[in-house]
Amino acid sequence: MADSRINVTFxxxxxxCLADLAKATKKPVQELAEKLIRRAIxxxxxxxxxxxxxxxxxxxMEMIRSKDIDWNTVLKDGA
Known part of the structure; x- marks a missing residue:
């Protein structure tokens, strides 16, 4: 999948702060911003x-144990 472009103004x-952090970590601003935004998301x-x-x-809430579920029925009905 190709990268998409989004322009963000800070x-x-x-x-x-972003520029200083990029300089301190020796990472490009774009790479650092993407990493930080991904973490935030x-x-x-x-x-x-x-x-x-x-x-x-x-x-x-009623608790149901996984072993008590008929998974074949659940999966068939959900498909």
């Missing part, structure tokens, strides 16, 4: 998933 403070996804799990995990 505040002077953020731009300066992963973190936000993890937080969102955790919130969904917390909403589903209630004291009155």
């Amino acid at each position: 505040s002077n403070e953020t731009s300066g 992963d973190e936000v996804e993890d937080i969102a998933l955790s919130q969904i799990v917390d909403e589903c995990d209630t004291p009155d």
Whole structure:
């Protein structure tokens, strides 16, 4: 898959911090920015998933053991 282009404008403070960090790590600004943004996206996804799990995990929830599930039926109905 080809890379896509997105232009992002940062505040002077953020731009300066990114440039300083790139210089300190001897990494190109683009590579460093992509790495940091990817980490941030992963973190936000993890937080969102955790919130969904917390909403589903209630004291009155019925627990079902995996070995008690007829997976053939579940997978057939879901296809």
